[in-house]
Amino acid sequence: MRGRAGAAAWAVAAAAAAALPLAVKNSFFLHVCILVLLWTALGEAWNVLGGYAGQVSFGHAALFGFGAYVTAILYLKAGVAPWWGIPLGGAAAAAVSVPTGLIAFRLRGPYFSLATLAVAELAKLVALNWEWATNGPTGFLITSLPPLTLFGFAVNWESKAPFYLAALALAAVSMGAAAALSRSRLGAFLVAIRENEDAAEAVGIDTVRAKVLTLALSGLLAGMGGGLYAFYFRYIDPDAVLNIGISMEMVFIAVVGGLGTVAGPLVGAVFLTAVGEAVRERFQVGHLVFYGLFMMLVIRYLPEGIWGRARGLAARAGEVRRGAARG
Amino acid sequence: MALLEVEGLTRFFGGLRAVGDLSFAVREGEILGLIGPNGAGKTTVFNLVTGFLRPSRGEVRLDGRSVAGRKPHAVARRGIARTFQIVKPFPGLSVKENVTLAAFLRHRRRAGAEEAALAVLDRLGLSQRAATRAGELTLMEQKRLEMARALATEPRVLLLDEPMGGLNPSEVDVASELVDGIRRSGVTVVLVEHVMKAIMRISDRVLVMHHGEKIAEGPPAEVVRDPAVISAYFGQGRA
Numbered sequence: 126m127r128g129r130a131g132a133a134a135w136a137v138a139a140a141a142a143a144a145l146p147l148a149v150k151n152s153f154f155l156h157v158c159i160l161v162l163l164w165t166a167l168g169e170a171w172n173v174l175g176g177y178a179g180q181v182s183f184g185h186a187a188l189f190g191f192g193a194y195v196t197a198i199l200y201l202k203a204g205v206a207p208w209w210g211i212p213l214g215g216a217a218a219a220a221v222s223v224p225t226g227l228i229a230f231r232l233r234g235p236y237f238s239l240a241t242l243a244v245a246e247l248a249k250l251v252a253l254n255w256e257w258a259t260n261g262p263t264g265f266l267i268t269s270l271p272p273l274t275l276f277g278f279a280v281n282w283e284s285k286a287p288f289y290l291a292a293l294a295l296a297a298v299s300m301g302a303a304a305a306l307s308r309s310r311l312g313a314f315l316v317a318i319r320e321n322e323d324a325a326e327a328v329g330i331d332t333v334r335a336k337v338l339t340l341a342l343s344g345l346l347a348g349m350g351g352g353l354y355a356f357y358f359r360y361i362d363p364d365a366v367l368n369i370g371i372s373m374e375m376v377f378i379a380v381v382g383g384l385g386t387v388a389g390p391l392v393g394a395v396f397l398t399a400v401g402e403a404v405r406e407r408f409q410v411g412h413l414v415f416y417g418l419f420m421m422l423v424i425r426y427l428p429e430g431i432w433g434r435a436r437g438l439a440a441r442a443g444e445v446r447r448g449a450a451r452g
Numbered sequence: 453m454a455l456l457e458v459e460g461l462t463r464f465f466g467g468l469r470a471v472g473d474l475s476f477a478v479r480e481g482e483i484l485g486l487i488g489p490n491g492a493g494k495t496t497v498f499n500l501v502t503g504f505l506r507p508s509r510g511e512v513r514l515d516g517r518s519v520a521g522r523k524p525h526a527v528a529r530r531g532i533a534r535t536f537q538i539v540k541p542f543p544g545l546s547v548k549e550n551v552t553l554a555a556f557l558r559h560r561r562r563a564g565a566e567e568a569a570l571a572v573l574d575r576l577g578l579s580q581r582a583a584t585r586a587g588e589l590t591l592m593e594q595k596r597l598e599m600a601r602a603l604a605t606e607p608r609v610l611l612l613d614e615p616m617g618g619l620n621p622s623e624v625d626v627a628s629e630l631v632d633g634i635r636r637s638g639v640t641v642v643l644v645e646h647v648m649k650a651i652m653r654i655s656d657r658v659l660v661m662h663h664g665e666k667i668a669e670g671p672p673a674e675v676v677r678d679p680a681v682i683s684a685y686f687g688q689g690r691a
Binding site: 310313314316317320321323324325326327328329330331332333 | 502526541553557560
């Protein structure tokens with residue numbers, strides 16, 4: 126989708142999505158929607174760096190977890206409300222990602238990826254052992270949320286609706302950020318870096334700066350996702366928010382949906398959450414086997430992702446149509 | 453004053469001295485040919501001048517200002533562009549996008565960069581291929597794309613690393629014409645090349661390297677008669 130018509134279509138879709146809790150009262154369904162939207166945001170966070178710039182991180186759980194911890198600690202120890210705490214958690218994750226990136230981006234390709242894995246494990250070890258700040262393996266329990274009145278309505282934190290809307294806002298912000306990035310000069314530079322980093326430097330692109338800026342954006346989005354997670358599940362510990370599984374899920378969502386596309390992570394999150402929930406219901410034990418099988422099939426038969434393939438087919442159909450009209 | 457000055461440039465790889473105490477100057481508007489047997493250190497010199505390698509010692513100056521030890525993107529911004537011996541296109545992107553990315557160095561806005569890119573493509577006879585993916589070009593076209601991309605950064609000095617390697621004789625003639633055209637447009641050229649016919653025809657001066665050192669420098673016709681050069685290429689006792 127391009128230009129004004131595309132933007133209008135997205136606006137309509139967002140408005141319809143925002144009205145969903147009015148129509149749907151099934152709380153399990155809303156729960157699944159919240160997961161999809163949260164994972165969309167996290168997939169976008171990973172995709173700006175991994176998809177556009179080709180810098181494959183296996184350690185994004187560190188940014189997610191850092192955001193979750195900062196947000197939870199700010200709330201529990203300083204009384205900072207979620208609507209401030211979540212952006213602050215994102216900002217904190219963005220801030221730590223800058224020095225980390227300056228070091229890790231000295232490495233390229235698989236070496237960079239391994240370094241990100243190490244950073245995430247380090248973050249988890251710190252969270253487990255620095256009990257003074259993190260409560261160690263016990264983690265944090267958020268027992269109550271602050272009262273809030275919006276447009277004359279008292280927000281009911283026991284319902285799913287406020288979390289659904291927050292997750293929708295975060296997903297929309299993430300997709301908007303990815304769309305803006307993909308049209309910007311920085312976005313073009315990232316693609317150059319992905320295609321050939323030496324050539325990018327040779328034509329005057331400051332590749333380290335471009336990658337660090339993108340990592341900071343990625344950290345901001347992933348950190349906000351972590352903050353939202355903390356308030357939605359009301360419980361965080363190192364195993365829940367700094368798990369390597371979270372890093373991998375972000376990779377999978379971007380890969381399944383379509384690397385380096387704006388809508389890819391949304392498509393990937395819908396498919397993977399649906400597949401995950403569907404097989405979990407049927408097979409209590411070993412449901413991850415099916416999840417893995419699905420991943421293998423996608424990588425084998427749809428390496429450009431579901432959205433990537435759909436977009437490619439649509440573009441080809443358009444060419445054929447134009448060709449027919451001309452000829 | 454010379455536009456590009458290299459002074460005492462030295463680079464070690466472990467115990468190996470790839471470039472040793474090399475000095476030369478390139479005057480504005482000339483074509484300097486850099487030749488020498490395989491492994492003489494020519495590409496290393498390019499890497500040192502353009503910031504892809506840090507010199508162990510020595511100085512590189514453009515217009516009197518030092519660029520030694522700076523990052524490649526900073527060197528490009530100062531006005532030294534290069535091509536790669538083994539072409540490095542952005543293979544998945546169109547020819548136009550390849551060159552536009554380089555034009556962003558002097559044009560902040562996309563429209564301006566695209567306009568500049570199209571002008572360069574036109575100059576190098578690549579306009580017909582603007583929409584083609586760079587990975588699908590022939591070798592000759594990819595070598596041209598390398599040049600187009602380097603020129604789009606609007607350099608003062610252009611370092612060409614074997615722009616004619618792998619081309620057939622008639623393509624070499626076309627490429628020589630192209631390089632000469634670049635010089636006439638006001639860009640100073642340093643050329644590494646093995647195709648002697650081309651070097652002899654278009655270089656104003658030639659610098660010969662052997663084992664990382666300069667063994668001769670001067671007009672092409674004189675240099676080829678230099679005994680040191682002949683023995684470097686053909687072995688001792690042939691001179």
